[in-house]
Amino acid sequence: MSERTKRQHVVPRFYLRHFTQPDGELWTHDCVTGTARKSTPEKTAYETNIYTPTGEDGARIDLIEDTLATIESQAAGVYPELLAFKPLDTIAKLDFAAFLATMFARSPAQLRQVAQTMGQMALWAGRHEMDRDFREKEALGEVSTVDRAIQKILHSNDMFTMDVDRRAGLLAFQQVEGLMNLMSQMNWSYEISENQQLVTSDNPVFWVKGGGPPDLPGYGFGLGNPYAVIPFPLSPGVILRLDWRRDGAWKRAKLERQRAKLANRYQAKHKERLLFFRDSDQGLCSLAMKHRTPVNQIDLGVPSPIIDVVRKLKGS
Template sequence: MSSPKLHHYVPRFYLRRFADAEGRLWVWDRVVDRVYATSPSTIAAETKFYFHDEFAEQGHDPLTMEAQFASLEGAVSGLTGAWLDWIRAHEPGDALDISTDDRDRVGLFVALQFLRSADTRETIARFASRDSAPEPTVEEARKLHLHALWDEDLVASIASRLIDCTWVFAKNGSSTPLAASDNPVAFRTDDNRMWLKGAILSEGTYLVYPLAPDVIMYGYPTDGRYGTASVARFNNQISAVELTDGMVRSENTAQVFMASRHVVSVRPDFAWAKDFARTIGTDSYALPHS
């Protein structure tokens, strides 16, 4: 059997949740400003993205990382799929039964989803070229990224923060579907006014992660504005607040901000995404303060 060559940095099981009834994933390519329908297997992937040639040189399997991701994805796909079924069938205030092991798996998965993306690879390369250092080649950037993914302390620091968060799941009761992207794990400041690509371990910064067009997951840290007992008591619960159209549009701006290239949706309408994209880097758009 030949080794897989196209490696997804956003799992196909996740992207399939944002496909329409015919299995089509609607995509806005923000680089070339093109909207099209495709299969979830064709985006958020690159050839040999996790191929570790240093392992091959040492006589080990160069696809060890890809195999480990596949194993974790298999477990989390079934787990979060069951969560979605449960959340859709239950009421606000009901608490999902999440074991310690399941929380650890999902926390690790979300941390790795943030770290494994093409956007993170680009960020690492930019840091490597600061202070007038030459910009890394594509191959050098790939190796820097792989070394970061093998950094147990880095992965553990992000995973532990997410695992310790208060997890709240909100239903989307509006006519506007939640969107995703090729970099779907977003972080927001605790005043709700800024999305962040860096500083994700900063005090108060919380997780915003769409699980499907109709359900979103929040992770509120133990510090900052949300690090209180009054917030912690909602751990694992379905939020009492259903998302409105305006709230969904606000959360969807995260996917435009975070995306390397592709924003995805169950629908082909991306006018909202284009409108927000034009404001990135300006002060003409402010997220609502609450």
């Protein structure tokens, strides 16, 4: 048996190799430390056992990591066709859509946000249970001063914080099949930048709104929205664009410098921590720091205490 992989990349190595210089290295900017370093894809964007939780028997569960490796292998075979601007057949398009969907689900940004959402749901359930107990005591005239103090704390979002194990975020992978099917139905085309290098990040798959009327208050903006656009960087000079337009499939469009800078701004804004680029560029470093606070694409619309996502809960 081969030794299991402990160093697991949040951004696949084969993907980052398309952003390297001839010497096989690229730049990684870390907005937490505020530094940029040059390294190989093998030595950046990884964590230990991020996708392999421990089962009840103490053994690592490698299902997600093994599945990601299979999907990456299929996508790597499709990549040369995309860089050659070839239309993909149905199977190849579905294979690459699976890769894009897992790139979305596996990102630290998604793991954090899904874990936070699970924490909010657990908190709401706990509040509901304790509220019921409080009302029962109140009906019996058995509410103590301590009960009232606990009730006040429980409903004050400023009086406590909550830690959530990041492994709860692995539920993000439940989105993959649905996203893959949607992405495979979208219109795919190419945008080519000749005068501005394009960057990628540790959260390179997201969707933005490409025109259309304002969204109604209280309504989310999902991938199924007719104005949703996924701008996925394939290399420092090419973006694979997914949208719902009825024409333009597999066509090539020139990406003007300002539009290319906008694409980089989207990557900087949606990253969790890391921005990757081929050539050293202080402007890109400044852009990364300008958008150093991670965005939240998941908003349940209900205020809650601060929920910190941690790699391991205390005492576990």
